[in-house]
Amino acid sequence: MTDNDILMLLEHCKTRLVQNLLAAGFELDLATYDQVMAVAEKTAQELADEMQMPDSADVFLTQLKKIVDRATATLRAESDAIVAKPKKEWLQ
Amino acid sequence: MNKTIRLFVVAVLLVALLVGLESASIAWLGANARINAMAASVPAAYAHSSYFSPEFLQEQGHALDAMADLDWDGFTYKDFRGQWINFDAGLRRTTDTPDNAPHTLWLAGASTLVGFEVPDNLTIASYLQRAVRQRYRVVNVSQSGATVMSNLRRLKTMRILPGDVVVLYGGANELQAFEADPMDAEIGGLLCQGLKAKLPRLAMGRAYCKLYQGHMGVSPVRRESAVLNFAHALAAASEYVRQQGATAYFFLQPMAYSATPTSGERLLLDNPFVNDPTSAYVARHYWTDAQLALRVAREYDTTLTCVDLTHSLDAMRLYGESVYVDFDHMTESGNAAVAAAIVHSIGE
Numbered sequence: 001m002t003d004n005d006i007l008m009l010l011e012h013c014k015t016r017l018v019q020n021l022l023a024a025g026f027e028l029d030l031a032t033y034d035q036v037m038a039v040a041e042k043t044a045q046e047l048a049d050e051m052q053m054p055d056s057a058d059v060f061l062t063q064l065k066k067i068v069d070r071a072t073a074t075l076r077a078e079s080d081a082i083v084a085k086p087k088k089e090w091l092q
Numbered sequence: 093m094n095k096t097i098r099l100f101v102v103a104v105l106l107v108a109l110l111v112g113l114e115s116a117s118i119a120w121l122g123a124n125a126r127i128n129a130m131a132a133s134v135p136a137a138y139a140h141s142s143y144f145s146p147e148f149l150q151e152q153g154h155a156l157d158a159m160a161d162l163d164w165d166g167f168t169y170k171d172f173r174g175q176w177i178n179f180d181a182g183l184r185r186t187t188d189t190p191d192n193a194p195h196t197l198w199l200a201g202a203s204t205l206v207g208f209e210v211p212d213n214l215t216i217a218s219y220l221q222r223a224v225r226q227r228y229r230v231v232n233v234s235q236s237g238a239t240v241m242s243n244l245r246r247l248k249t250m251r252i253l254p255g256d257v258v259v260l261y262g263g264a265n266e267l268q269a270f271e272a273d274p275m276d277a278e279i280g281g282l283l284c285q286g287l288k289a290k291l292p293r294l295a296m297g298r299a300y301c302k303l304y305q306g307h308m309g310v311s312p313v314r315r316e317s318a319v320l321n322f323a324h325a326l327a328a329a330s331e332y333v334r335q336q337g338a339t340a341y342f343f344l345q346p347m348a349y350s351a352t353p354t355s356g357e358r359l360l361l362d363n364p365f366v367n368d369p370t371s372a373y374v375a376r377h378y379w380t381d382a383q384l385a386l387r388v389a390r391e392y393d394t395t396l397t398c399v400d401l402t403h404s405l406d407a408m409r410l411y412g413e414s415v416y417v418d419f420d421h422m423t424e425s426g427n428a429a430v431a432a433a434i435v436h437s438i439g440e
Binding site for chain 2: 004
């Protein structure tokens with residue numbers, strides 16, 4: 001997996017996390033953004049570690065979707081935790 | 093009064109009602125048209141734009157009308173002349189182009205690259221041209237509503253030479269391939285989708301869709317096929333460009349829901365006459381599908397460089413700068429940042 005591929009996973013995780021947060025009415029500001037991105041980075045790295053190169057692109061999509069679904073669940077839990085915490089606590 | 097006459101009266105009343113409703117819808121759509129919403133007060137994204145004026149908005153409207161009927165496959169050549177917005181033979185004018193450049197940088201995307209929101213010198217293409225200076229001549233072949241596949245068709249009519257660079261840019265229009273799923277959508281969403289597809293000119297239908305705020309419904313099967321189609325199109329474009337001896341890049345465009353919108357942006361994002369509710373809904377909920385397509389495209393063609401710019405404007409927006417006019421169209425500060433990101437990625 002190339003750096004470019006990992007970067008794309010990271011962007012995916014960022015988007016998923018932000019989508020969850022915005023849907024929950026959470027307001028991202030400069031202070032919270034970095035923290036949120038750190039969560040996305042950690043999840044993306046975990047995904048990259050799990051990923052194996054498949055034989056074909058169609059198989060790849062199936063594999064990718066499984067991994068992304070799992071990541072979605074992780075990010076959902078993370079975003080729920082972020083929304084539930086008071087902002088000061090989240091930043092600590 | 094016999095039955096026939098009663099039926100006739102009911103039919104006349106029904107027609108009169110429909111005509112009245114259609115007229116009222118036309119009037120309501122006209123009164124709330126995008127241009128009026130934009131002119132009501134200076135949108136935040138234009139806060140520092142000296143050109144922004146009723147005259148600019150009027151010219152923008154004329155340009156949109158004039159270029160609306162361009163035909164992708166037939167490539168209709170058409171000029172438009174304005175103070176701020178110009179098209180030469182169907183192509184949005186790029187400023188600061190060199191007289192002689194060894195290679196061409198082809199820029200192919202949709203309305204965000206056409207850039208009706210800004211004058212000629214402030215489009216992404218013009219910022220790119222100033223950045224690459226004499227090394228490339230930037231030719232912007234973008235067309236509103238284009239997808240990667242329609243861009244590829246247009247690129248095939250151009251003379252791409254070895255050493256050229258082809259920058260494909262977009263994503264939002266690929267997601268429009270999603271359609272309502274009868275099993276998933278609320279009935280109101282289905283009605284809106286049906287009216288848009290079958291009776292696009294019906295004012296009542298358009299007015300209804302502006303008011304509809306519910307769930308549009310997207311089928312998982314259609315989502316998966318849209319992802320695969322998008323990835324296939326990217327791979328096909330990459331292969332064609334490579335056959336010409338040129339290099340292809342794809343940039344997934346940034347969009348407004350990548351971070352919390354600024355308060356200024358929110359005013360327009362919440363206005364259904366400025367920010368199309370269906371397109372915004374799909375972008376807000378399914379953008380990650382476009383991101384998946386990039387990864388899949390890289391499996392089809394490992395030589396294609398895909399760059400995801402979804403979050404590339406987050407920082408400036410978090411610092412309070414309003415960039416977006418709707419969910420994906422930007423003014424000059426966003427265009428400049430995107431051009432800088434493209435230049436950085438292609439190593440120029």
